[in-house]
Amino acid sequence: MIFSKTGDRKASGAKIPATVITGFLGAGKTTMIRNILENADGRRIALIINEFGDLGVDGDVLKGCGAEACSEDDIIELTNGCICCTVADDFIPTMTRLLEREGRPDHIVIETSGLALPQPLIAAFNWPDIRTQVTVDGVITVVDSAAVAAGRFADDHDKVDAARAEDDNLDHESPIEELFEDQLTAADLIVLNKTDLLDAAGIEAVRREVAARTTRKPMMIEAANGAVPASVLLGLGVGTEDDIANRKSHHEMEHEAGEEHDHDEFASFVVELGPIADSTGFVSRLKAIVSAHDVLRLKGFADVPGKPMRLLIQAVGTRIDPYFDRAWAAGEARRTRLVVIGLHDLDEAALRAAIVAAAA
Ligand SMILES: Nc1nc2c(ncn2[C@@H]2O[C@H](COP(=O)(O)OP(=O)(O)OP(=O)(O)O)[C@@H](O)[C@H]2O)c(=O)[nH]1
Known part of the structure; x- marks a missing residue:
């Protein structure tokens, strides 16, 4: 992170905007963040990365990118990739410590793991100490358009039925499909990434499929290699933490229906x-x-x-x-x-x- 020396946001009482970047495994989140950091237009950006798996590759890639806004010490990694389970244990204390620092960032960017539900993370911004100081500028969901076109998020009913027959504990239809939809449902902006791998008709078909997977109607833009200007991605000004009731995940709806949620998918x-x-x-x-x-x-x-x-x-x-x-x-x-x-x-x-x- 590159921090302001003066901490003038705190003094003025303005909330720091935080952008949540989500999207399924390999959609291009880290690539897009790298692009943001390289085109930060002088913004002081703090970066929180949550990754599934013990290796910290995303943080390492971003630390290695050499942009002014990615110095080694300036990236916070949360190693447990299921942010939905660890919001209280990991995320809230991390944010609290970040906000207690002397110099404060102009903008916070949070990359969720490809397997994280964004909903509990967004809800955490209503935690009293965080809500008074930070607002969710917007949730950006990055989509691997080539994977959508290849049918990777379409429910394979035969496979799901076979898995359920073998394992009584499986409580979801298809974990991949559900997660994909939950991440879309959380979005204020959807980036249809990897359009370089498709032709115009293929991109149009992906756009239709993605639109059909969420009842909300967030903006959708196309990109290759996450190359979207930082001025488009940062500054959406949504205040998403006030709109969580409209973005419920499958898990939340199942909980409300009294069903249990399995974290071991x-x-x-x-x-x-x-x-x-x-x-x-x-x-x-x-x-x-x-x-x-x-x-x-x-x-x-x-x-x-x-x-x-x-x-x-x-x-x-x-x-x-x-x-x-x-x-x-x-x-x-x-x-x-x-x-x-x-x-x-x-x-x-x-x-x-x-x-x-x-x-x-
Ligand atoms: N062809 C193509 N490849 C891309 C594009 N964006 C990202 N990639 C590649 O896709 C792979 C995954 O990109 P990442 O940015 O690491 O994806 P991610 O969403 O951060 O991945 P996880 O954190 O593991 O979920 C890398 O090999 C990227 O170089 C794109 O628009 N087109």
């Missing part, structure tokens, strides 16, 4: 490997593995011997995108670590073995 684990000599072969073998095992998201960094830069590996569904993102720092341990995220029945042992074999 998704799972993640970290794989640590040695140096990867043949990075091209490794990435192509990983691609086959994520397809065969229905992995939702895989990301992390690899140590490629002889390369001064670390290799960032990102897989979203079956798309895999490796690139060297920054040089290893002096004294930094060169490590290969990947976080793997999937549904709760992810076969961790088989996946681990396959990834270790792919690296050999």
Whole structure:
């Protein structure tokens, strides 16, 4: 965070605007935030990142981006990715500490994990100590348009029925579909991202499907690589915390109907490997593995011997995108670590073995 030295907002009593950026795993939230930080127009931005999985890749990518607004110490990471369960434990104390600091930011940006329900987070802005000092400027939901076009959020009824037959505890129709809709329902602005991967007719079909998935009518804009001017994303001025009653999630509606909510629908684990000599072969073998095992998201960094830069590996569904993102720092341990995220029945042992074999 880059903080004001004067703390003049506090003195004037103006509330600090906070933008919540949500969207399913791999939609492009971090990419869009990076774009905001690089085009912050002199705003002092504090960034809170909530990530699923123990690796902190998003924070690391943003710390490594070199923009003035992303200095190492200026990004707060909340490591438990289910913000819906930890608002009281993690988020509220973090916000309180941020607001107690001497210098205060002009704007707060919060990236939820791809598996988080935004509703409890928005409701937390009504907590007395927070409500008097911060307002939700707007909720921005980033959509992976290519994934929508590929039917990734369409309910696969056969699969859901089979899973429910095997596991009585499954109380939801389809966790992915529900989350996708809950994130859309929370939105003040929907960014249809990854339009570079579709043609005009495909984008139009995505727009129609997304509109049909929420009863609200938030603004919708298109983007590639999250390239939307910060002036469009920041300053929506909605005050979303006053409108939570109109944005209820499936979970909230189930709770009201007296049903229980299961937090164990998704799972993640970290794989640590040695140096990867043949990075091209490794990435192509990983691609086959994520397809065969229905992995939702895989990301992390690899140590490629002889390369001064670390290799960032990102897989979203079956798309895999490796690139060297920054040089290893002096004294930094060169490590290969990947976080793997999937549904709760992810076969961790088989996946681990396959990834270790792919690296050999
Ligand atoms: N082709 C294409 N790729 C994109 C676009 N936006 C993001 N990506 C890629 O998609 C992958 C995931 O992007 P992230 O920004 O990390 O997505 P995220 O929503 O922060 O991911 P999680 O935090 O894991 O949920 C990366 O490989 C990005 O380079 C886009 O508009 N087009």
